[in-house]
Amino acid sequence: MKSTFKRTATAAALVSALALAGCTATSTEEPAASGECAPSDGPVTLTFTSWVPGMDQVVALWNEQNPDIQVEFQTGPSGNSGTYQNFFNEIAAGNAADLGQIEYDALPNFRVQDGLENIAACAGVAEASDDFVEWTWSQVTFGEADAVYAIPQDSGPIAMYYRADLFEQAGIAVPTTWEEYRVAAEQIAAQGAFITNFPKTDVNWFAGMVWQNDGQWFANDGENWDVQLTSDKSVEVADYWQAMIDDGLVSALPSFSDEWNASFNTGAQWTWISAVWGAGTIRSGAPDTAGNWRVAPMPQWEAGGEAAGNWGGSSTAVLKGSDHPYEAAQFALWLNSDPEALALANELGGLYPASKAGATLPVFTADQEFYGGQKIYEVFAQASEWVIPNFIWGPTMTQTYTDVSDGFGTALSGGGTLLDALTAGQQSTIDALKAQSIPVKE
Numbered sequence: 135m136k137s138t139f140k141r142t143a144t145a146a147a148l149v150s151a152l153a154l155a156g157c158t159a160t161s162t163e164e165p166a167a168s169g170e171c172a173p174s175d176g177p178v179t180l181t182f183t184s185w186v187p188g189m190d191q192v193v194a195l196w197n198e199q200n201p202d203i204q205v206e207f208q209t210g211p212s213g214n215s216g217t218y219q220n221f222f223n224e225i226a227a228g229n230a231a232d233l234g235q236i237e238y239d240a241l242p243n244f245r246v247q248d249g250l251e252n253i254a255a256c257a258g259v260a261e262a263s264d265d266f267v268e269w270t271w272s273q274v275t276f277g278e279a280d281a282v283y284a285i286p287q288d289s290g291p292i293a294m295y296y297r298a299d300l301f302e303q304a305g306i307a308v309p310t311t312w313e314e315y316r317v318a319a320e321q322i323a324a325q326g327a328f329i330t331n332f333p334k335t336d337v338n339w340f341a342g343m344v345w346q347n348d349g350q351w352f353a354n355d356g357e358n359w360d361v362q363l364t365s366d367k368s369v370e371v372a373d374y375w376q377a378m379i380d381d382g383l384v385s386a387l388p389s390f391s392d393e394w395n396a397s398f399n400t401g402a403q404w405t406w407i408s409a410v411w412g413a414g415t416i417r418s419g420a421p422d423t424a425g426n427w428r429v430a431p432m433p434q435w436e437a438g439g440e441a442a443g444n445w446g447g448s449s450t451a452v453l454k455g456s457d458h459p460y461e462a463a464q465f466a467l468w469l470n471s472d473p474e475a476l477a478l479a480n481e482l483g484g485l486y487p488a489s490k491a492g493a494t495l496p497v498f499t500a501d502q503e504f505y506g507g508q509k510i511y512e513v514f515a516q517a518s519e520w521v522i523p524n525f526i527w528g529p530t531m532t533q534t535y536t537d538v539s540d541g542f543g544t545a546l547s548g549g550g551t552l553l554d555a556l557t558a559g560q561q562s563t564i565d566a567l568k569a570q571s572i573p574v575k576e
Contacts, residue, residue: 171253171257171460173460174457174460177203178203179204179206180206180232180456182206182232182233182450183231184209184234185210185235186479187482187483187484189207189479190209191478191482193205195475203464203465205465208231210234215532218240221234221236221244221453224453225454228455230453231453232453232456233456233466235448235449236450237448238527239338240527241274241284241449241527242528243529244283246572249454250454251283251453251455251456251459251462253463254281256463259467262471266470266488266490267286267289267519267521269444269521269523270286270289270488271286273447274449283451284451285451285466285469286449286470286489287449287487287488288446288447288479288486288487289447289488289518290409290410290411290446290486292346292445292517293407293408293429293430294309294405294407294430294432295405295428296406296427296428296430297405297426297427298427298428300327300404304321304325306321310431310433311433311435311436311437312374314433315329316377316378316383319383327401327403327404328384329384329403329405330405330406331386331394332375332546334539334545334546335539335542335543338445340542341445342409343443344368345444346432346435346441346442347370348441349362349366349367349371350362350365350525351365351526352527353526359528359567359573361563361564361575363534363560364553364557364560368556369553372552372556390415395420398416398420399421401423409444410486410517411485413504424503424504425506426506427504428505428510430513431516431520441520442518443521444521450466451466471491476489476495480495486514493515498511529570529572530566533566537559538555538559541554564576
């Protein structure tokens with residue numbers, strides 16, 4: 135599907151600047167030159183840390199097929215942030231796992247702190263770029279020439295889940311633009327329900343909304359980071375949702391809570407703008423609504439637009455200090471491209487593959503009974519193609535999320551606005567970068 139967005143040379147240069155100004159004074163590692171990734175002599179044992187359910191069984195499949203390269207699986211702490219802190223501690227101590235699962239929004243933090251091996255010279259890695267959705271590959275290369283810091287694993291393209299039965303019964307048109315979404319919200323409110331909730335703690339969801347609007351939260355000019363939480367496109371998204379909050383058109387229920395699940399089960403909320411992994415969330419949280427849900431593309435800012443955001447997704451990175459980067463790279467490639475591995479990772483862990491071929495697996499092309507027989511993953515495959523490839527994450531996203539989330543909570547209680555939250559989050563992020571001696575533009 136043709137995208138309406140141009141992939142400009144300027145944008146590519148902006149992404150590549152990550153490597154130039156993001157690193158601390160101790161990070162002087164240059165991209166690996168060709169020929170610096172050779173196989174180890176004799177049998178190899180690797181370690182791999184992930185928090186994804188069932189990943190140990192995927193690893194066991196590899197071990198059955200590769201007796202000379204065995205992988206020992208380690209389950210990371212509950213919550214990915216705990217896993218990342220462990221990674222940093224272990225990298226500093228020189229005893230990190232060979233491979234670790236790292237989300238896209240956390241990769242810049244590892245790059246800045248020189249925590250990743252450049253595996254571009256390892257056999258098959260550079261050649262694999264066309265095997266993955268374009269925007270996911272840009273996330274693991276930062277646009278640097280001759281550099282690959284991880285292999286894309288899964289992604290979270292966003293679409294709109296909606297209660298087809300309720301829209302039909304009420305005679306309300308399923309919205310295709312954000313303007314229509316607002317109109318539908320007003321009509322649904324007249325029915326005594328909400329079109330959706332505003333998720334105060336899911337700041338990465340809000341970032342996905344900005345992403346769809348072709349906005350940025352961070353930039354880099356080759357010397358300094360530029361924090362742009364209050365960029366024009368970000369403010370446009372904030373103003374839209376602020377108006378929905380002010381007019382009582384969205385609920386303040388915390389996402390993934392029992393009350394939130396009940397609101398879907400009872401028809402108190404009619405849509406959820408969410409990522410592909412949300413399909414299982416609705417199935418488990420609102421079982422009484424089986425057959426009533428459908429999926430449509432995200433509402434567009436302009437009629438006929440073709441843009442989508444992303445919420446979530448991760449990569450398999452070779453951590454700094456690995457003694458076996460060649461073998462680690464081969465495992466990472468297999469893990470994220472082998473059809474059997476992808477199918478098992480989806481069945482056990484719910485992962486939606488970043489691999490282009492993965493989207494054609496039977497599990498992603500079949501009718502979905504819960505969604506009225508719709509082939510919902512076709513919508514998400516399309517959305518994945520519409521995700522703009524040059525979105526940049528900053529190196530302190532955990533802090534940014536926390537600070538903005540606090541402000542969003544205040545806004546939902548009427549004590550401020552979403553723009554106030556972004557403004558405060560921008561300043562606290564600048565302060566955090568300074569505290570870590572990371573060059574930042576005022």
